[in-house]
Amino acid sequence: MNADTLIRIFTIIAPLSLASFGGASSIYAPMQHEVVDIEKWITAREFLDLFAISRAMPGPGSLFCTLVGWQVAGLAGAIIASIAIYLPSSLVVYGVGHVWSRHRGKRWHNALEKGLNPLGAGLLFAGVVTLAKLASDGFLPIAIIGVVCALNVWKPKIHPVIFLISGGALCYGAYAFA
């Protein structure tokens, strides 16, 4: 049973690693679908909480997969999930790296960049919508999403931790004084 779960964690995440154009944000939608809707390993609430933790802690956003692995199957799950999300894409980068630096400045570099950037941007918004649906529990979280986004566009230098603490404090305040 446990080994089956670990294998399943790997087979869900590893293909997403190869498809994670534009970084971790492209995998939130498919991860939510697989882990919450299909496997029912964790609740939508836990999914959102793990996302929040992964963003509040140091490290790349894809450590989110590590946290999901941990929540589902403990330390073994965390290790398997980490290997699944980092190994496949890393092998691709390693393999392409040789060819890439030898052919620097070629036209196909530019075509790949120009072609894949909008794809990554679209997938990022797909991730945002998936997460926003999970968080849209009343008016306040939606307002926080909008205000933080606007503030961040306006003043990019504000430290992320300040936003995270303010968001948490606002919602706690709303709970405590409601």
Next chain:
Amino acid sequence: MDQTRRVPLSEIYRTFFVIGLFSFGGGLVSWIYRDTVDVRKWMSREDFLPGVALAQVMPGVSSTNCAIYVGQILRGWLGALTAITAMLSAPFLISLAAAWAYKSLLHIPGFQETMIGVAAAAIGMLMRTGVEAARPQIRDISAMAVMIASFLAVGVFRFPLVPVICVMGPISVALAWPSAKAEGAK
């Protein structure tokens, strides 16, 4: 890629460990640049820069991709493995500690509500990254079409990601081909 000096793996580990430990909210590629090119002079600017585009274009997180590229240039596959392991080791342990603490905090009244606020702020910041990524696409009709189509396919219609990438990726690169340029012959 001339190796004037073999950078010890322990130095690679130390450098990327620190970068990983203090990595909050993006901007890491420029940090890696500063540490490896400006401060430690492990490689030239010309050797580093192709890695930025590579890290961005390939699947995966750009910061860890960049670490692999740098590690590979410095010390081959061992260097790449050292760099990514170093970069992830501190965040891995810290995140697990946080997830462990999370489980024991769940029963505290108001904790769940607080977490929603933290998540909402994180989503807002992610959305800002999306806005920045979308900006350069606005003037290009085919790029806009690809962006909206991939958003709708995965975010609204919930099509599985891998087939969407396999179809949209080649189409998008083909659409970009006519306007793609070679940057100065080398």
